Each structure stands twice: as structure tokens, then as C-alpha cells.
Amino acid sequence: MNGGQRAQTAPFNGPSSPPDFSDDGVEDDSHEDHGGDYSTRFDELMSDAENGTDEHNDDEDEEEAFFYNGVDADHVEGGYKEQLRDVLGPEHEDDELEEVEVERSLVHDVEENEKFAASLDDEARRTGSRSASPESHFASSPPTITVSHAPYALLPMERPFIHPAISRLRSVTPQASRTPSIGSFNTLISLRDLPSVSQSHFSALSRSSSTANIHESAATAGTSHDQQHHDVFRWTRLKAVEDFIYGRQPSKAAAILGTPSLGSPTVLTSNGLVCIGTDLGRILVFDFKQNLRCVCGDDPRVGPVTALALSFDHTYIATGHATGHIQLFELSRPKTSARFVAPTSLAAVAAGTQEGHLLGSRINSIGFVAGRHTAIVSADETGLAFYHSLGKVLFVEASDVLRILGKYPDEDPHELLGHAMPFRKRRMRKANTILSMSPLPLGTSPHPTDAYNLIALLTPVKLVIVGLKPSPKTWYRRHREADDEPRSSSRYKGSLAWFPSVIPGAPIDSHAAKKQNGSTPPALTSPMLVYSWGNTVNLIRVSETKVRQKSRNARTGKVVDVEVGRITFEEVGRWTTETDVLVIQWLNVNQVIILTSPTLEVYDIRGFSHTTNGSVSYADAITEVSHSLRVYKGKIFILGQHELKVGTLLTWADRILAFVERGDFLSAIDLTRSYYVGEAPGNRNGLPEDQEEYRTMVGTKLHELMVASARYAFSEERLYDATHVTPDGRGVDRTALFEGLVVSCSRACITLDDFDLLFEELYQHYEDNGIAGMFLLQLEPFVLDGQIRHVPPRITQRLVALHSEDNRPDLVERVIWHIDPDCLDINQAITLCQHYNLYDALIYVYTAALKDYVLPVVELFGLIRKVRRYRRARSEASPTSRMFVDVETVESDTVNAYKIFPYLADVLTGLSYPSEEPLAEEDAIRAKDDVYKFLFFGRSNVWPLEGGKLILTSDEENGEEPTYPYTRLLLRFDAESFLHTLDLAFEDSYLNDESKGVNRLVIVKVLFEILSTPGLSPSEATFLNIFIARNVPKYPQFIRDYMAPTELQSILIGLADSSDESTREDRQLAAEYLLSTYTPHDGDHLLRLFEQAGFYRILRTWHRQERQWVPLLETYVQDPDLPPAELFPSVDNVIQVASRSNKGTLPSELLVAIQDSISALLRVSMPRTAFLVDRRVPNLHDRVMEMLASGPARDRFLYLRSLLGSPQKLEEEFGDIPHRDGPSSHVPPQHLQEYVSLLCEFDRPAVIHELKYLPPDRLDWDRVQQTCEAHEAYDAVIWSLNHRNDPSAALSKAETYLQRISSEFARRFSTQEEEEDDIEQVLSSLQMVGTSAGSVCLERSQAMFQSQEQAEDLWFKVLHSQIQSLHVISIACPTATSNAPEPVQAAPQEKRVLEVLRSLVQNTFNSLLSINSSKVVSFPRLFKRLVDSATKGPASQGAVYNEFRVILSGMLDSYRSDGDMLVITKHMIDYDVFVAIESLAIERSRGWAPSRSVCNGCGERLPGEKRSAATMPVGEGSCSRPSQMIVSRTGAIYHDRCSPPDFHVPSSARVH
Secondary structure (H helix, E strand, C coil): CCCCCCCCCCCCCCCCCCCCCCCCCCEEEEEEHHHCCHHHHHHHCCCCCCCCCCCCCCCCCCCCCCCCCCCCCCCCCCCCHHHHHHCHHHHHHHHHHHHHHHHHHCCHHHHHHHHHHHHHHHHHHHHHHHCCCCCCCECCCCCCCCCCCCCCCCCCCCCCCHHHHHCCCCCCCCCCCCCCCCCCCCCHHHHHHHHHHCHHHHCCCCCCCCCCCCCCCCCCCCHHHHHHHHHHHEEEECHHHHHCCCCCCCHHHHHHHCCCCCEEEEEEEEECCCEECCCCCEEEEEECCEEEEEEEEHHHCCCCEEEEECCCCCEEEEECCCCEEEEEEEECCCCCCCCCCCCEEEHHHHHHCCCCCCCCCCCEEECCCCCCCEEEEEEEECCEEEEEEEEEECCCEEEEEEEEEECCCCCCCHHHCCCCCCCCCCCCCCCCCCCCCECCHHHHCCCHHHCCCCCEEEECCCCEEEEECCCEEEEEEEEECHHHCHHHHHCCEEEEECCCCCCCCCCCCCCHHHHHHHHHCCCCCEEEEEEEECCCEEEEEEEEEEEEEEEEEEEEEEEEEEEEEEEEEEEEEEEEEECEEEEEECCCCCCEEEECCCCEEEEEEEEEEEEEEEEEECCCCCHHCCEEEEECCCEEEEEEECCEEEEEEECCHHHHHHHHHCCCCCHHHHHHHHHCCCCCCCCCCCCCCCHHHHHHHHHHHHHHHHHHHHHHCCHHHHHHCCCHHHCCCEEEHHHHHHHHHHHHHHHHHHHHCCCCHHHHHHHHHHHHHHHHHHHHHHHHHHHHHCCCCCCHHHHHHHHHHHHHHHCCHHHHHHCCCCHHHCCCCHHHHHHHHHHCCCCCHHHHHHHCCCCCCCCCHHHHHHHHHHHHHHHHHHCCCCCCCCCCCCCCHHHCCCCHHCCCHHHHHHHHCCCCCCCEEECCHHHHHHHHHHHHHHCCCCCCCCCCCCCEEEEECCCCCCCCCCCCCCCHHHHHHHHHHHHHHHHHHHCHHHCCCCCCCHHHHHHHHHHHHHHCCCCCCCHHHHHHHHHHHHHHHCCCCCHHCCCCCHHHHHHHHHHHHCCCCHHHHHHHHHHHHHCCCCCCCCHHHHHHHHHHHHCCHHHHHHHHHHHHHHHHHHHHHCCCCHHHHHHHHHHHHHHHHHHHHCCCCCCCCHHHHHHHHHHHHHHHHHHHHHHHHHHHHHHHHHHHHHHHHHCCCCHHHHHHHHHHHCHHHHHHHHHHCCCCCCCCCCCCCHHHHHHHHHHHHHHHHHHHHHHHHHCHHHCCHHHHHHHHHCCCCCCHHHHHHHHCCHHHHHEEEEEHHHHHHHHHHHHHHCCCCCHHHHHHHHHHHHHHHHHHHHHHHHHHCCCCCCHHHHHHHHHHHHHHHHHHHHHHHHHHHHCCCCCCCCCCCCCCCHHHHHHHHHHHHHHHHHHHHHCCCCCCHHHHHHHHHHHHHHHHHCHHHHHHHHHHHHHHHHHHHHHHHHHHHHHHHHHHHHHHHHHHHHHHHHHHCCCCCCCCCCCCCCCCCCCCCCCCCCCCCCCCCCCCCCCEECCCCCCCEEEHHCCCCCCCCHHHHCCC
């Protein structure tokens, strides 16, 4: 512990000698003397078994060498299994019976195999060199949980308890509110927002899958902490076996020495013995001690071994070869095959002389049927599968071969590929290739399905399960769905594996299992089949059902009931992997292991969940990989390219022990705790299924692990060993280590709900070593988070004193009110709280520890009196006076004084303060009794009742005390907050009991009496009236029935009498509450008061009931809070109802009221008022226009636009307003003409659009034209003339306007006038005139009745006028003439005008050329006329031609740009069309199409043309009614009723 406690942590190098958790079994008598050796102390403290003695001293590394310590390996002690037993107890062995059986056969005496020992020595030397270097036990320190020490800065706050917007006395929804004390502001909030205790770095177990590289040893040098942390498999290389299968000599040396070559390994099987086939046709058989038992096969002609199977009793081996040969070897006579099945040919098959695999067909699967030695099944890659009964008759082989799947090809494979075929050459696969085949093996207990001899065969398109007994039959067929083959590369990826019937937890010896009790145990599991296509894995459960059928005896003719068995297949579930599945094997009854291209994954079938995975790398070849991985009794055997490995999936104990071996006890504790709560990632191998046993086992070991860890951390030797000193002699800070121990043990103790270890033994360690403060600081977050409430008083006292010594009152308060009161030092807590003004904590001590609920009120009353004196002194003294009190002086006291309201709200509703947890029923009743009686006592009282002092409320010393002094004090301090609290308390059922001294009626009577006495401020009186008015109708049986009508009348008058505008809505709502249950007797007087108070809602209800329409209308118009969206529909409703009640006519007095209200309505919304008048009182339009005449002209325009404007313009002008159908028909004609004039004035661009919208028969077009021309809306004049079918007059007007505008420009340019705004306005008029004239010509040219001469004249007139204007302006510009002596830079205005005019001429020419029919206008003739007319003018000829040149050049450039854009657009469209058609073609190519339109079942032709599966019509044929159709992958089509009975149809293949 060199270094400060709060210093930055450094890596921890671990103990001086590495923990001894290897298989070295030398008994060291010095264990008791080395308390610092964590592993040995852990062994000593946690061992559940007696210590044994070692007889051997081995240096083997259990992870590098294949050295398993089974139950019969008594010569090795202290190894992995012994250590695991010490940690986890003997009950762990019961969960690994199957693994122990394998390990018993794998135990190896080194003296019996010198070669194996030599290989272990090499590995031990490498391991020893790695262990010599110090290991980094702590990659980083656990994050310390610290408390923020930022000082709290209070903001000025006059009323911190509630805000008017959330008061229950207000008219909005209330919210909760709390205020912390000074010094710990936001205490309540910080409690909820406090981050949970951070986990140690060593407990950061990833919830994602961990990885383990099976190519590298688990103990490889340089392995990082994180990689070791994530290992889930333990791998060991079989080096003795590797020497045989990989340590081959050169062929020439082998020939000279006479040593036969064994070849390279190709396939593996390992059920009982390790059997390896080679590419020379040999089979090497090893036992689990890695002894070579025998070598089978010596005939190289049969070719490489491609499939291998070991019989159930481990006495026979069946082999399949690449040439199609099959051999059966008896291990007692391995030299020659016991049976030999040679391949056949198509000629022999056709002649009927022989069945079997064809020569050259690679055997890819082989297996024994049940427990027989001579009954095997085999499958090849061409899709043929056979059952072989290899018997003998009179010592002569008499084999019976039965084909169970597949069809013979048209040609022999050997004729196509030749005999000299290399083994690893890939072939083109067909759809009928058999990917995998497996017979159902025998389990540990007989099962009814064993009698059927089931064989599962998987092809790329289907799964078939065949039964050989009692007669060959296909029991199950499932076709592959489209979802199972997303890619073509996944088509030929498939694997399957059986798991037989077993008794969970039974011994591995199946024969013994059969003999138990002479019958099958009841807990028998059903056989299961797991199979995969691509990356989709499916699970099927197989069982037998018995049915009774009637059978007739052929001999006797009797009909008897016979029980017949049927096999049922239940599809349990499916899941997907990230990549294609290469091999799938069962690890145990609940887990399957899956080999994919990058990973080795384990899945739990109970939840179809992925548990863990390890990385792997193999060639993507099904013929090699499918026979390279085998699982036997929990052990995983993997045959690699250069090594052979066996591994186990780490159990929970293994994972914990891995941390123990590295000395990382923090991670070990955290991992064990995660197992206890069920949050540990990965598998739970080795743990019982029963939850009670599960928690008992893990909880016991967790406790023992904490004890051992604490003793190890504080052992004398470890405190002074090399882990506290760096190599250069400097000290190492171990703060993180000891802080992390507290955090990990605290979490564990919370989980176990047992704190004796934490507060007794562990704290004592820290206390004895002088670092108790470190313990307390790490414990504090758990206290604040509420996870630990009961802390021993001596520890609580130390923690509070620690913060007090640091002058941190905020932390003191936070600690006090988070700890159980029984654990507090009461005197210490009260003294500190009063000294630092910690009122939250003080209230907690008074209420929780002393059970005194009035004393906090007394304490806070003193603060309230103090604050009131400050306020009085501040209001009476001058700001420059010494008696003036600053805001900051009283701020802290004000905040704390306001705590009385949340305290009262909690205690009067049965909650504790400040945690707001429910009080015990007895405490809650006592608290309410005491507080209610004290608050509403009629005079000053003494508290405590015995030996207390009189509690006064007067602001002056010795002042007069009023009646109900404590209630009055709270009202004077803050009436709204106090009544808000009472409103909460009124909802509590405690006040329902009228026999108690205080109930709702008593409180209301007290408040009413206080209200009736003088001296109350208007605010206090207002809130008292609101409180009573709102609660009387809420509790009628408790209050209303006992209140006199005069009292309720006075409440109503008090609500209406107040002049406080800020509470008007709240008072109105309270009055509505009271009026709902009380009818006043003096209505007229109240009505006047309500009018003065502005209670418009109440008035509306009153007037509507009395059918007083004029006052009702006034309440709507005068209400300032009524939004326009409600105001106008309400007024409309009043007018409608009044008219209906007056026989359909509007009452005259109401009409007058409407006239008087129009001004107010117009101020609210102009368009809504216009709609209302036009709908209900249209004769008032003149009146409205007269009223608007005195105001701005735009108001008249907006009013008329609301009536006559188009919907588009209305939305642009006013936004969202009610929809109106068409312009109003009630507007007088003079106002219609006025609207056109105002439209020209305020929205000139919209004149034409609005004229189109207005009804033409209501317009005086001559006046319209005059008006538009007067306002220089020339385009509107041109449009109106053309609209009246006078295009010549329209174009004449356009020519006149162009001449006028061009003359104006010429004048300005000649006089050098530069008024930019006026020029822009005139230029805009010029553009509108030219555009309008062009539009007229274009419209008339497209008319079918227009003659060519008339159209040409129109275009000539427009173009001539535009060119003439351009000519006039260009003459006026000195830079525009071509004969200027020197070029002069044009002014910006002149340049812009010329550009606009030239653009206008170009656009007109473009419009002319856009006419579809060339017969309408002759462009050459028109152009010649234009040139001729221009040259006859007074201007120079050169200038005219120059203008034409500029115009035509600009047109050509524009056409060229348009052409380029069209080419680009065409290319883009072509590409989009290509992509769309390509996608369509791909979509249409999907699915299955029938080969012909004939049902393969009934033979009837289907109506209609042949279509794709997606659009196939429902056939009729022989089926009496329309039905679904089924299209198979082969192209066959069936009616649903005509499909074969064993035809498995996926839903996606059905066509409706």
C-alpha cells in the first residue's frame, strides 16, 4: 500500500510465485506458512474433500498435453480436477458423469509411453518459461465510485415549494414538487439520478459471444487478459497420435527401412476409440491413452478412406472409400476385412445380378444400424444410399443389399472421370447428392423407436427418414423451402446428427442403464434429429404413438383389434447462423455444436439460443469437414490439416477457476455472483436445473470465495511481497485492488442478502490495516443507491464523521437519510444536522429514529418566523439603511422553511420524508393524529407535551397569539402552498373517520372561521375561498351536507369579489365547482358580480339556460381568453339558435348587438368575421364597409378578399381558415368593382388570377379595363380583351403599352435619370405586357378555327411592337449604336433593360416555333416581314441587323443547351429503364414453373395457359371444387387433393 489511497492505480503484477493450479501433484507442507499464495490459500480454505498424497511429480501442462485426470488417476493430486473439486465441492462431479467416463479412459501413465512423455516435456519447458515472467493480473483498476464534490450554488428563490402553474388550486394539472435543503440541493433528484455502482474492470464479462482459437493452445505465451477472459473451450493436442498421422517419413526412406507409409489423414471418428482414415486406405485405431491399438486395411486399390464408422460396442469398423468400396474390419483381426463390398456397374445393375454403389462413386457417409455388426448403411455423392446386411451362409459371404434412396445415373462415374481420379478433386454436384446420412444410434435406455431402425438422409432438396423395420418404409419427407437457400453457394451445404433416447443423469454405460429396475425409467427423453441447410438449422423430435386397428385373419377370417405403432415427428424449432453450417454434432442432450467457416458455435436447444463460439478455419469442402469433427461424451475431437485436438466446453467452475489460477479474485467473485443471479453469459454446464439447488451451490461457493479472497488480499506475506514494488525499486499503488475488493464483495453480499462477512471480517481487515476510509468511501454508493440500508452503528458513525471532518455537510446529510435509523448515532446525527442546517436529514432522524412527527414542524416554524421577520425588516427599511436585509441573507433559510410543505404533504398521506416510502400503518396513523391535532389546535400548544416549551407564532416577541395560530402562520407564510398540501391530504382515507378529532369538516370549519376574521390579505382570502369551493362538491357526504347555504353564498361572493386578474380563471373554475352542487338564492346580485369578475363561462351557461341571446353573444365577444377557433363557431351557433327559436328570423335586438360587436370581431379575425357576416347577416356588408372606410384601405381589401378571393390566395394571405365554396354572391356590385381596384393596388400580379375566379356575368368589363389601365395593370387589360374574344384589340393595347413604356425608358436614358426602383417597376410592366401579348398569340394560334393569315398578323403585330420598342431604346442608349466612334461601357440600367427586351423577343420567337402545326404560321415569311418593316424606319440599317443577329444567336444558343440536356436526360432514362427491366426479369425468373398444364395426380388438364407459380389459376380437372395447386421443384403440378400422401408441401409452394 505504498502510495496514496486516491492516487492513480498501476498494474498489479500478481504474487511472487504463480498460483499452482497445474497437474503437478507434489504435496507441499509449507502451504500453511505461505498465506500470500492465493491459490494455495484458496485450496486450503475452500476444499470440500480431504487432502491426499502425491505419488508422481509431472511437469505436464494440462492444456498443452492431452492429459486428463479421471477418477481413477489417484497418482495425480493437486491437478485441475482436484482443484476444481476443492473449489466447487464434490457435488460438481455428479454433473459430469459422462465426461468422467471419457476421462477415465484418457488417463495416461507417462512411464508407459516414453514418446508421449517426451512431447509433454517440450510443452512443459515452453510453459515454464512463460510462467517465469510476472503475469499482469490487473489490466486496469476497477472504476472507483466517487461522489461529486461540486459546490451547490443556490439561485434566488422566493417560493421553491410549488409554482403557480402546478398548484392543485390552479386550473391546470398539478405535478409533484420537492425542495432539498440548503447544502444538499437536488438531494432527492440526485438520489434517483445517482449512477449505479460501477462494475470492476475484471467483471466486465461481455454479453456477446467469446472466442477461442482452436489452432492455438489455450495457454499460449503472450495471451492477453481479455483473450483468456473470453476462452470457452479448453483444447489439448493429441501429440502421440499426431506423431503417427503427421510425422510421416519420405517415401524413399520408408522403402529402404521397410516402414510402411500410412498416408495423410482424411476422416475421423471417436465414439469410444479414436479412429483415423488416411488417403492410402488405412485406418489407425487409438485408445484414449493415445496407444496405437491397430492399423486396419492394407489394400491401396480401394482408394482413400472417405467415410468411417465405429460399432456400438467398439469392436468393428466400417469404412467407405473414394472408389465406392466398403469394408468391415473386426478390431481383433485388423489385417484383413471381415466383410468386403465391392462396387458394381450399371451393366450388372441392369442385369439384376448386383445392387450397390457404382465404381468411382465416393462414399461420403456410412454407419452401423442399431447394435448389429454386419448391418450398415452407406451413401455416396451421386445420391445413392443402400442398406447392407453382410451375412455369411456356410462360411460364404451372402450380402443382401437394399437401395433406400436415389436413382442410378445414365453413365458410370468411372467411365466419365476415369480410375486415376485424385481424391480431393471437386466434382459437379447434382440436386440428388446426399449431403449427410446417419442411422439412429442406441441410447442409454431402450426406446420404442429403436425397433424401427430409422435412417435420416439429407439431400440439397429434401430430408428423408426411412425405417428398415418391420419393413422398409419412408416415414418422413420434408422438402427444402425457398427460405432455406438464399444463395447458390449454400445449396450444397447440409449436415445432420441424431441424439438417441437417454435418461438424464444416468450412467454412461448403456447396458447398466438397461438393467436399472428392470424397466425404462420414466424420465426418458425422445430421440432428436438436428439438421441444417445452408445457415438454417432445424430440430425434430421423434416419438411413437400406438393406435388400434381392426385386422382380419386371412386363415380364420376373424377380425381382431391390433395395436399398431406409428412414428410421429414434431418440428420443435429452427434458428439461423451467420454463415453456412459445415458440420453439426450433439454436445449433450441440451446443446449442439455447429462448425461454420469462421466459428465453432454452441447452441442451446431449450431456448434456441446461441451460447458461445470459438474461431476455426477450414477449407470449404463438405467431404473433408463433415468427417473432421466428432463429439463423444462431451469431448470435441477435431482433425485439422496439421494437428489433432480434443477439447471440452468449459463449465461454470472452469471459468471461475481460470480467474483463480491467475490470482484475479475480483473477477472470480463477480463472475460467481453473475451465475448466482442468472446473468452470466455463455453456458451453465455443471449447474443443477433445480433453482433452489442452483442457488445453494453457487451461493455457498460465492461466500467461500469472498472469505478466501479477503484473507489472501490481507495476508501478511502478500502485503510485503514483490507485488508492491516495481523492478526499479519504486512503490506500487494498490488502491484500486482494495477498492475493487469492497465493491465486488458488496455486490456479492447484496445478492446473497448476507452482510456479516462485509461488516465484520472484511471491515476489520481494512480497520486493522489503517485503510477503513477506503472501505467506507466504496461502501457509500451502495448506501446511497438504497441497496444497503442496514449498516452497523459503529461503521455508520465512522462514515458520517469522515465527511464531517472533510467539512462536507451535503455528504453528511445524504448519508444520514439513506441509512436505516436503527443504525444511526442519534446524538451525532442531530448535532451535525443542527450545526449545518441539514433539515432533510434532521427531519429523517426525528421521524424515523425518534418517531416524533411534530418536532420537525416545530423546528420549521422557527425558520418561518425568522423568514417573516426578515421580510418585514426588508419591506420597512430603506435599501440604503443598515437595517435593510439582503436577499442572499435569507435565501438559505427561505429554502429550508419551505420544506414544511413537502413534509406535511408526505406525512399527512402516510409517506416518509424525504424518501416518500410508505410508512407502516401504525406509524402513519400516529403521525397523522399528532400533526393534525397540532396544526388545527385552537391555541398555542406545548411540545413535547412533557417537559416541552410553548410554541409561539407571533412575529414580535411576546406578541398576541390568535386563534388557530399554527394554521394562520402557514397561511401567512404561503397560503397557496399550504392549501395545496391540504388538498393532497384531503384525498387520504384517514379523514373519512368522523370520530377522530380532526376530519375534513373540522378543517373546513376552521378555515372558514379564519376566513371570516379580519386581517387576512386578499391573496390568503382568495386561496381559502378557492380551496373550500373546490372541496365542498368533491366530498359532499363529509362537507356539503354540513355547510349552511349562507356560508356557501359568501364563498361565491368572495370568489367574484376579488380583483386579482392573475387568479381569475382559477376563481371561475372554483365557482363552477361550487355551483355544480349549490344553487344560490340571490342570482341577480351574483350575476352582476360574475360580470364584473369576468366569469364568462358561468355567464354563458346562465344566459343560455335563460335564453338571453344578446347577453350570451356579449359573453363570447367580451371573453379575452376565448380563441378565434371557438369564438366564431360559438357566435354562429348563437345566431342560428336564436333564429330557430324566433321562427326563422333573427331578433332585432340581436341584430343590433351583432352590429355593435362587428368591430371587436374584426379585430380578432378579419376573414372569419367576413364569413360569419356573409353566412348569417349578409345585409351588413355595406355597414361593415362603412366602418372600414375610416381605416386603412388595405382593411377593406382584406375584407373583400375574404369574400371574393380564390382559395389559393386566401390560404397565402390568412393561413388556415374555414373553407368557402366560390366567391360570395351577397357582395353588392359596387364593392365588386372596388375589389378589382384594390386588387390592382395591393396585389397587382394576382389580378388576372382573381379575375378568372370571379363570376364574369357580375363584372362590368369596361370599368374593369379602365380600372386596370388606370393602375397600370396592363397585362390584365390585355387578358380581359382577349377573354372577350377581341385578340386584335388586345394586341393593339399591348402595342400601345409597349410604345408608351419604351418611350418612357428612352426619355429616362436620354435625360440620365437614375431612379432604380421606378425603373424596376416599369421594367416589370414591360415584361408582363410582352408575356401577355405572346400568350394571346399562342392561344389563338392553337385554336382550330384560326386562319393562317390571322395568326400570322397577330404574331407580326406582337413581334413588330417588341422589336420596335427594342429599337427605340437601343437608339436612346449611346453604346447600342453600331457606328459609335469608340466603345463606351453601358450603364447597368441600360444593359439590364436591353437584356430583358431581347429575352422577351427570344421567348416570343420560341413560343412561335413551339406551335405544333407548321401550317399555322410561315416563319420565313413572318421573319421577312419583320425585317422589311424594321428597315423602313428612321434608324440606321446596321443597328437593326445587329439586333436581329443578337436575338437569333441567343435563340440558337438556347436550343443548343436544350439539346444537350435532352441527350443527358435520354441517357439517364435509358439506364433507369435497363435497371428496371433487369430487375423485372430477375423477379420473373424466380419461383417454380410447371412443366405442363396437366395435374400429375388426376391427369386432367388445367384450364388456361401455363403461367408462373405466382399467377397460376386454380385448376378444376377431376376435383369437384376449385382448390389450391402445388408446384414441386421438379415441375410437377398437383391439385391439393391429388398430391401424394407422403408429399411434404411447404406453404410457399402452394398456389391459390
